[in-house]
Amino acid sequence: MTAVRPSPFPASTVLGYPRIGPERELKHALESYWSGRIAYDELEKVGARLREDTWRRLHALGLGALPSGTFSYYDQVLDTAVLFDAVPERYRAPAPEDAYFAMARGAAGIAPLRMTKWFDTNYHYIVPEIGPDTAFRLAGDAPLAEVRQARALGLDPRPVLLGPVTFLLLSEPAPDAPAGFAPLDRLPDLLPAYERLLAALAAEGVAWVQLDEPALVADRSAEELAAVRTAYRRLGAAAARPALFVATYFGDAGEALPVLAGTPVEAIGLDLVRGSLPAPDVDLSGKTVVAGVVSGRDVWRTDHDRALAALVALRERAAQVVVGTSSSLLHVPYDVERETGLDPALRERLAFAEQKVAEVVELASLLASAPDGAPRRADSRATSSPLSPEPAAPCPPRSPYAVRAAAQAKHLRLPALPVTTIGSFPQTGELRAARAALAAGCLDETAYEALVRNEVARAVAVQERLGLDVLVHGEPERNDMVQYFAEHLDGFAVTRHGWVQSYGSRCTRPPILHDDVRRPEPITVRWATYARSLTDRPVKGMLTGPVTIVAWSFVRDDLPLRNVVSQVADAVRDEVRDLEAAGLSIIQVDEPALRELLPLRRAEQDGYLAWAVDAYRRATSGASDRTQIHTHLCYSDADEIIAAVDALDADVTSVESARSHARLLREPAVGGFERGLGPGVYDIHSPRVPEVEEIEESLRAALKVLPAHRLWVNPDCGLKTRTYEEVEAALANVVTAARNMRGDHECRPLTVV
Numbered sequence: 147m148t149a150v151r152p153s154p155f156p157a158s159t160v161l162g163y164p165r166i167g168p169e170r171e172l173k174h175a176l177e178s179y180w181s182g183r184i185a186y187d188e189l190e191k192v193g194a195r196l197r198e199d200t201w202r203r204l205h206a207l208g209l210g211a212l213p214s215g216t217f218s219y220y221d222q223v224l225d226t227a228v229l230f231d232a233v234p235e236r237y238r239a240p241a242p243e244d245a246y247f248a249m250a251r252g253a254a255g256i257a258p259l260r261m262t263k264w265f266d267t268n269y270h271y272i273v274p275e276i277g278p279d280t281a282f283r284l285a286g287d288a289p290l291a292e293v294r295q296a297r298a299l300g301l302d303p304r305p306v307l308l309g310p311v312t313f314l315l316l317s318e319p320a321p322d323a324p325a326g327f328a329p330l331d332r333l334p335d336l337l338p339a340y341e342r343l344l345a346a347l348a349a350e351g352v353a354w355v356q357l358d359e360p361a362l363v364a365d366r367s368a369e370e371l372a373a374v375r376t377a378y379r380r381l382g383a384a385a386a387r388p389a390l391f392v393a394t395y396f397g398d399a400g401e402a403l404p405v406l407a408g409t410p411v412e413a414i415g416l417d418l419v420r421g422s423l424p425a426p427d428v429d430l431s432g433k434t435v436v437a438g439v440v441s442g443r444d445v446w447r448t449d450h451d452r453a454l455a456a457l458v459a460l461r462e463r464a465a466q467v468v469v470g471t472s473s474s475l476l477h478v479p480y481d482v483e484r485e486t487g488l489d490p491a492l493r494e495r496l497a498f499a500e501q502k503v504a505e506v507v508e509l510a511s512l513l514a515s516a517p518d519g520a521p522r523r524a525d526s527r528a529t530s531s532p533l534s535p536e537p538a539a540p541c542p543p544r545s546p547y548a549v550r551a552a553a554q555a556k557h558l559r560l561p562a563l564p565v566t567t568i569g570s571f572p573q574t575g576e577l578r579a580a581r582a583a584l585a586a587g588c589l590d591e592t593a594y595e596a597l598v599r600n601e602v603a604r605a606v607a608v609q610e611r612l613g614l615d616v617l618v619h620g621e622p623e624r625n626d627m628v629q630y631f632a633e634h635l636d637g638f639a640v641t642r643h644g645w646v647q648s649y650g651s652r653c654t655r656p657p658i659l660h661d662d663v664r665r666p667e668p669i670t671v672r673w674a675t676y677a678r679s680l681t682d683r684p685v686k687g688m689l690t691g692p693v694t695i696v697a698w699s700f701v702r703d704d705l706p707l708r709n710v711v712s713q714v715a716d717a718v719r720d721e722v723r724d725l726e727a728a729g730l731s732i733i734q735v736d737e738p739a740l741r742e743l744l745p746l747r748r749a750e751q752d753g754y755l756a757w758a759v760d761a762y763r764r765a766t767s768g769a770s771d772r773t774q775i776h777t778h779l780c781y782s783d784a785d786e787i788i789a790a791v792d793a794l795d796a797d798v799t800s801v802e803s804a805r806s807h808a809r810l811l812r813e814p815a816v817g818g819f820e821r822g823l824g825p826g827v828y829d830i831h832s833p834r835v836p837e838v839e840e841i842e843e844s845l846r847a848a849l850k851v852l853p854a855h856r857l858w859v860n861p862d863c864g865l866k867t868r869t870y871e872e873v874e875a876a877l878a879n880v881v882t883a884a885r886n887m888r889g890d891h892e893c894r895p896l897t898v899v
């Protein structure tokens with residue numbers, strides 16, 4: 147095969163495109179299918195139409211090479227597991243779609259596979275389980291079927307697959323795998339299935355295939371780099387295959403780049419927004435380089451001078467330079483032109499997916515006519531002269547934990563194993579429709595407020611009836627835990643249609659943080675105070691932390707991130723003070739994205755954690771000793787950053803752990819964690835109601851590493867995506883389990899040792 151000259155790569159491409167649909171058609175179809183309102187073939191029709199619309203649009207925008215295979219009914223990692231038949235036995239079902247959605251969402255009596263963050267994004271993937279006996283084979287012909295579908299429109303796409311090394315690195319060992327087993331051990335058994343697929347694509351006449359290897363931008367061991375070499379030497383040596391384009395993204399390919407460059411792959415994709423130009427000694431002379439100069443991760447227009455300089459510099463070193471995006475455009479909304487409500491001066495600075503495709507096309511044409519020569523600013527890591535803001539004035543720290551804990555125990559008088567929730571209660575259809583009607587001017591503010599009032603009262607009543615110990619107001623007034631705050635803070639803009647997929651059918655509209663952040667007035671005090679007026683039990687105030695607000699927004703790039711986060715921390719600090727002044731004795735400041743922003747390279751992690759922790763402490767340090775500060779982290783692999791979680795110095799931390807098989811509890815550092823901890827006792831992302839025995843089992847596991855006086859009982863995350871029926875049944879079981887366990891442990895009030 148290496149003797150065959152591949153057909154040239156077209157001059158422009160994108161690594162992937164949003165798939166949820168401009169009107170969230172996929173979300174609506176999926177949710178209709180799951181609730182039995184439409185049949186599977188109706189869902190497939192929606193999927194087929196979304197793929198076709200995307201290809202047609204990309205073609206109309208003048209893009210050279212169109213990707214296929216970037217559509218998914220749930221998640222592309224799950225699709226890869228299914229494509230190579232890595233389906234654990236417990237999920238196998240007569241209809242393949244049942245197995246697929248059971249792995250994603252669970253099925254009667256079967257918990258779903260774990261879900262976690264896709265690198266440092268707010269997209270979540272399903273974690274495949276691979277064991278020593280997983281029998282890889284090419285199952286089905288999905289990539290070929292998509293090629294045929296595009297060809298029927300007269301278009302010739304490039305199939306996109308998850309590469310074998312990243313697929314195995316993102317997988318976890320099956321529960322029965324022996325100690326020391328790593329999914330990457332199975333690379334030699336997986337590669338034949340990839341070879342078969344490549345052969346089938348070649349037989350179909352496919353010229354190029356894209357293999358995504360984002361795992362190569364993180365630190366990789368010598369063994370892992372050897373696996374990269376093995377994989378791409380072997381796939382490169384296949385007798386019949388399309389030309390191979392291996393895409394690295396989300397950072398610098400670093401030491402993996404020379405390894406890849408030394409294999410027979412024909413093209414390599416580089417992220418030149420987060421990464422830099424390859425070191426001079428990396429030989430790219432025989433390769434096509436797909437230069438990711440247009441960001442797939444932000445919404446700012448590309449600096450054409452800088453992009454062009456990088457492209458020209460690369461052209462001197464590579465056989466061909468193709469203009470591309472730094473990553474898939476999955477992480478940005480569809481079209482900024484629809485955002486007619488945005489300030490025109492801001493809108494002019496923005497590019498969503500459509501505009502980014504146009505930029506890629508334009509840059510390709512500029513490159514074609516650009517003379518060779520020394521680039522002016524070739525290193526894309528250089529930022530656009532960040533302003534140096536005044537350093538934030540230091541905030542005095544809180545008293546030592548023991549002092550605070552004593553004050554809180556006296557003031558709050560909670561039982562052992564206190565039961566609480568993470569904050570949100572079901573966002574009913576009525577509430578969402580009312581908010582939409584309010585925005586459209588079809589409902590007045592008073593009617594909307596009355597509805598929110600009812601919802602708060604309902605959530606409080608349910609919690610009182612079920613016997614929870616620390617209540618929440620349920621967050622019915624919030625469209626989203628970040629967007630809501632952005633709407634009430636200066637310095638942010640929000641969009642009307644700017645949806646981005648977070649997981650499965652769930653989407654967010656990330657706000658745009660474009661200016662200095664200020665809090666003009668209290669944001670949450672009113673509803674928290676109202677909830678407090680309805681009950682004698684303690685009510686938790688509920689805030690989103692500064693790191694998370696920034697992580698789930700598109701953020702200005704003219705200031706260092708830490709300074710932006712510090713500004714947001716000051717706004718949160720003001721809110722903590724106002725809640726406390728309003729009589730709230732427990733305040734939760736959520737930081738579910740603390741782990742998400744952790745740099746992929748270890749050398750940068752400590753620096754990040756230091757300023758992120760600092761921002762959290764800044765936001766909470768105004769609270770008095772007797773105010774109990776809670777925090778919450780979810781899908782955060784909190785075990786990996788347990789020292790930083792400890793350093794947040796929150797009095798109580800609730801963490802996701804049900805779906806990560808209580809991995810957190812196996813972490814030795816948890817035993818030394820000095821404050822209150824609430825490892826989630828059930829997975830809220832699945833409609834399944836947990837049994838009392840399961841919850842007790844979870845609590846027993848937790849009690850092996852944590853004393854009863856520091857263990858809190860709570861779900862994994864907020865309940866906004868569930869129905870009241872599911873929530874009431876689940877929480878009733880949680881309260882029963884906690885009470886049963888209290889019986890086993892002496893029932894003394896939560897206090898410090």
Ligand SMILES: CN1c2c(nc(N)[nH]c2=O)NC[C@@H]1CNc1ccc(C(=O)N[C@@H](CCC(=O)N[C@@H](CCC(=O)N[C@@H](CCC(=O)O)C(=O)O)C(=O)O)C(=O)O)cc1
Pocket residue numbers: 268573575577578579580581582624625626627628629648649651652653654655698738863866867
């Ligand atoms: C906790 N998580 C969050 C993350 N990121 C966030 N930004 N927020 C989070 O809560 N990341 C990690 C985790 C898991 N991720 C998610 C992401 C998204 C959801 C979720 O439930 N999303 C909702 C949309 C939420 C929202 O913005 N709602 C608005 C608009 C509702 C709407 O669709 N309105 C319709 C009209 C409705 C009608 O007429 O019936 C419309 O505008 O067309 C609101 O409530 O006002 C989702 O449905 O996808 C959860 C976890």
Ligand SMILES: N[C@@H](CCS)C(=O)O
Pocket residue numbers: 568569570627688736738778780863864865866
């Ligand atoms: N308080 C939020 C946290 C989600 S991570 C909620 O309950 O939805």
Ligand SMILES: [Zn+2]
Pocket residue numbers: 568738778779780862863864
């Ligand atoms: Zn959460």
